[in-house]
Amino acid sequence: MVVLREGMCPGLDEDLLRDLRAADIKTVEDLVSSDIEGLAQKCSVSYKALFAIRRVLLAQHTAFPVSGADLYEELLSSTAILSTGNPSLDKLLDSGLYTGEITELSGGPGSGKSQVCFGVAVHISYQLKQSVIYIDTTGGLAASRLLQMLQAETSNTEEQMEALQRIHVFRLFDVYALLDCLYSLRSGGLQQASVGGGSVKAVIVDSVSAVISPLLGGKQNEGMSLMIQVAGALKTMAKDFNVAALVTNHVTRSGSGEVQPGLGVSWSHIPRTRILLERVEKAAAVSQPSLRSAKLIKSSRQPCHIKEEFDLQWWSRSEKGSSGKRKLGETDS
Amino acid sequence: MKSDPGRKRAHTIVTSTIARHVTVCASCQLLARLEARRCLKDIEPRLFPEDRGPDQGAVVELFGLEGTGKTELLYHLLCRCVLPEAAGGLEVDVVFVDTDYSLDMLHLVSILDSKLTLLAGADEAALRSCLSRLLFVHCYSSSQLLLTLHFLETTLSSRPALALILIDSISAFYWVDRCEGGASYTKQEEKLSRCAELLGRLLRDYRITVFATCHAIRRPGVPSSSSDSERSYLCRSWQRLVTHRLLCSRQEPGNNMAAEGGHDQEQRRQQIFTVHCTTFSSRVKVSWSSFFCVTEAGFSE
Numbered sequence: 043m044v045v046l047r048e049g050m051c052p053g054l055d056e057d058l059l060r061d062l063r064a065a066d067i068k069t070v071e072d073l074v075s076s077d078i079e080g081l082a083q084k085c086s087v088s089y090k091a092l093f094a095i096r097r098v099l100l101a102q103h104t105a106f107p108v109s110g111a112d113l114y115e116e117l118l119s120s121t122a123i124l125s126t127g128n129p130s131l132d133k134l135l136d137s138g139l140y141t142g143e144i145t146e147l148s149g150g151p152g153s154g155k156s157q158v159c160f161g162v163a164v165h166i167s168y169q170l171k172q173s174v175i176y177i178d179t180t181g182g183l184a185a186s187r188l189l190q191m192l193q194a195e196t197s198n199t200e201e202q203m204e205a206l207q208r209i210h211v212f213r214l215f216d217v218y219a220l221l222d223c224l225y226s227l228r229s230g231g232l233q234q235a236s237v238g239g240g241s242v243k244a245v246i247v248d249s250v251s252a253v254i255s256p257l258l259g260g261k262q263n264e265g266m267s268l269m270i271q272v273a274g275a276l277k278t279m280a281k282d283f284n285v286a287a288l289v290t291n292h293v294t295r296s297g298s299g300e301v302q303p304g305l306g307v308s309w310s311h312i313p314r315t316r317i318l319l320e321r322v323e324k325a326a327a328v329s330q331p332s333l334r335s336a337k338l339i340k341s342s343r344q345p346c347h348i349k350e351e352f353d354l355q356w357w358s359r360s361e362k363g364s365s366g367k368r369k370l371g372e373t374d375s
Numbered sequence: 376m377k378s379d380p381g382r383k384r385a386h387t388i389v390t391s392t393i394a395r396h397v398t399v400c401a402s403c404q405l406l407a408r409l410e411a412r413r414c415l416k417d418i419e420p421r422l423f424p425e426d427r428g429p430d431q432g433a434v435v436e437l438f439g440l441e442g443t444g445k446t447e448l449l450y451h452l453l454c455r456c457v458l459p460e461a462a463g464g465l466e467v468d469v470v471f472v473d474t475d476y477s478l479d480m481l482h483l484v485s486i487l488d489s490k491l492t493l494l495a496g497a498d499e500a501a502l503r504s505c506l507s508r509l510l511f512v513h514c515y516s517s518s519q520l521l522l523t524l525h526f527l528e529t530t531l532s533s534r535p536a537l538a539l540i541l542i543d544s545i546s547a548f549y550w551v552d553r554c555e556g557g558a559s560y561t562k563q564e565e566k567l568s569r570c571a572e573l574l575g576r577l578l579r580d581y582r583i584t585v586f587a588t589c590h591a592i593r594r595p596g597v598p599s600s601s602s603d604s605e606r607s608y609l610c611r612s613w614q615r616l617v618t619h620r621l622l623c624s625r626q627e628p629g630n631n632m633a634a635e636g637g638h639d640q641e642q643r644r645q646q647i648f649t650v651h652c653t654t655f656s657s658r659v660k661v662s663w664s665s666f667f668c669v670t671e672a673g674f675s676e
Contacts, residue, residue, distance in 0.1 A: 043518050071518050074525050075569065104526040105519055107470065110457075110480075110509030117480050267554030270547075274515065277476040296594075308550065310441035311590045314479070340442050342479050346646065 044070040044103055051098040053091050061085035070099050120284045124243055127165030130352035134336055136343045139286035144276055148291040148303035149319030154334045154354045155290040156182045159248045161357030164191045167208040172240035177212045177247045194358045208239040217253040217268050224275040232283050242285055249290035251304050273312040316340040412538040413467045415584045418455055422665055427654055431582040434616045439623030440591045444648035449588055450483050454490060456539055457508040462494040467538040470510045474547035517548040517566035524573050531581045542587040564610035571612035622651040
């Protein structure tokens with residue numbers, strides 16, 4: 043709802059505003075929806091002037107249609123796919139994280155969501171040399187772990203420091219701080235973070251359910267509304283700045299007892315791709331406690347329910363490759 | 376009060392000039408409205424058998440949970456509209472109103488491509504001409520949706536080939552509006568009601584068709600009592616507009632998976648989607664079901 047103020051457009055002066063308010067027209071939507079002829083007579087202003095004001099206000103506040111061909115051209119030139127650094131995950135995600143979309147990783151405690159996020163952040167900042175924004179809402183991020191992963195990639199301290207500098211960390215613990223952070227990133231924060239390194243290509247929120255699920259439930263609608271606002275802010279940022287958004291979510295049990303991602307049905311429409319992480323429960327896995335299985339539960343590009351197994355240690359394997367912990371993918375892509 | 380005689384005289388002169396201008400404008404608009412827009416009854420004979428398809432002025436709502444094929448179905452119908460007649464399309468212009476940044480353009484183009492390759496002599500230019508029939512607009516709030524629909528009225532007048540408005544999705548602002556409206560249901564539903572009323576007027580005046588997706592917000596608790604989750608939760612003005620309601624659901628894949636590190640082939644089962652259509656036209660409620668599955672080339676029976 044945009045309230046009418048004087049000076050919003052030429053011709054909208056204080057007298058006219060007063061007359062309009064007397065005729066119960068307080069917002070731009072009211073003005074645009076009302077009958078201009080009748081209104082012009084009521085406020086004793088010329089029809090032409092009011093019509094012109096309506097047209098200017100409509101042009102200022104409406105969304106302009108874009109031709110599909112132009113949109114496609116723009117998307118072709120700006121969409122990028124970021125590899126996660128792990129070939130199994132990349133296979134599941136159809137070669138990686140797509141910019142302009144939200145990808146969700148859900149899993150129970152200890153299923154490796156944060157480790158995957160660290161791995162992705164390190165891969166993007168070291169291998170792809172781009173900046174990453176990491177929003178940590180659980181307090182689980184430790185720079186020492188990131189350094190450990192980087193030390194497995196290179197032993198050059200200069201390069202390690204550079205890569206660490208490209209990861210920008212924000213620690214917040216409630217949803218209003220999250221919204222604040224996202225809005226400030228949209229209005230200039232992303233450009234600032236891009237200075238001195240590659241441009242920001244990924245925004246990782248670990249985890250989005252930690253700040254939202256305490257607000258859900260009960261009769262209040264505010265929790266749902268805030269959740270949708272967070273989703274809107276993330277999507278707009280992903281689209282406008284061509285970044286890939288990766289969020290993590292917890293899991294709950296459905297009525298029939300199977301594990302499903304949390305935050306409910308209304309959130310399920312928001313991410314474009316969803317992956318469920320689980321520990322691998324089989325005898326062979328006892329010797330490899332870092333083995334995890336990832337199942338694709340929502341995707342517009344791949345058939346659903348395909349599973350891949352991968353090793354959480356992939357991101358901290360050393361180049362010398364001993365210790366036999368590399369379970370998959372002989373090819374190093 | 377600014378009513379001095381000089382001003383009044385000027386006012387009347389200007390008004391009469393404007394009145395003539397307005398009559399000219401009104402007659403252009405009238406012509407634009409009377410000109411027949413393409414009827415979309417035959418848009419998908421597998422989904423809408425015989426003459427139960429969406430006529431001019433129809434509103435089709437696709438309702439369902441996540442992953443039930445609504446978007447796939449919507450893209451399929453969209454492709455059918457923009458493709459040239461030689462490729463089996465209707466060659467109409469379409470406005471796509473996107474409310475939650477969910478348009479997957481690359482996916483849409485891949486479906487269009489797969490249909491165009493069947494057409495001899497199809498190339499980049501054919502794809503471009505299909506895409507140029509699509510007008511895309513994004514709204515971030517229900518207020519902006521209302522203003523955009525007002526703006527679209529001028530687009531409708533100037534493009535007689537425009538026969539379809541696609542809204543994906545109409546329920547995107549539901550929670551935000553509910554919270555902003557406070558305790559009163561009327562205030563909560565006010566914005567969407569105004570959009571629905573405006574859409575109703577555009578439907579009557581310009582004889583277009585509207586397809587809209589609506590996300591379900593409740594999961595069915597027990598499979599047999601699913602009626603609660605299928606009920607429309609949007610405002611009454613919108614429910615009155617809807618003439619065809621398509622309930623999309625997904626048949627649960629059987630649990631026949633030996634969890635044996637099986638890759639690709641075994642796990643790529645055919646996902647079957649069900650669409651249950653109900654139409655309220657001509658005061659008789661008619662319903663039927665169709666089944667489809669998604670393949671590489673879009674969807675098929």
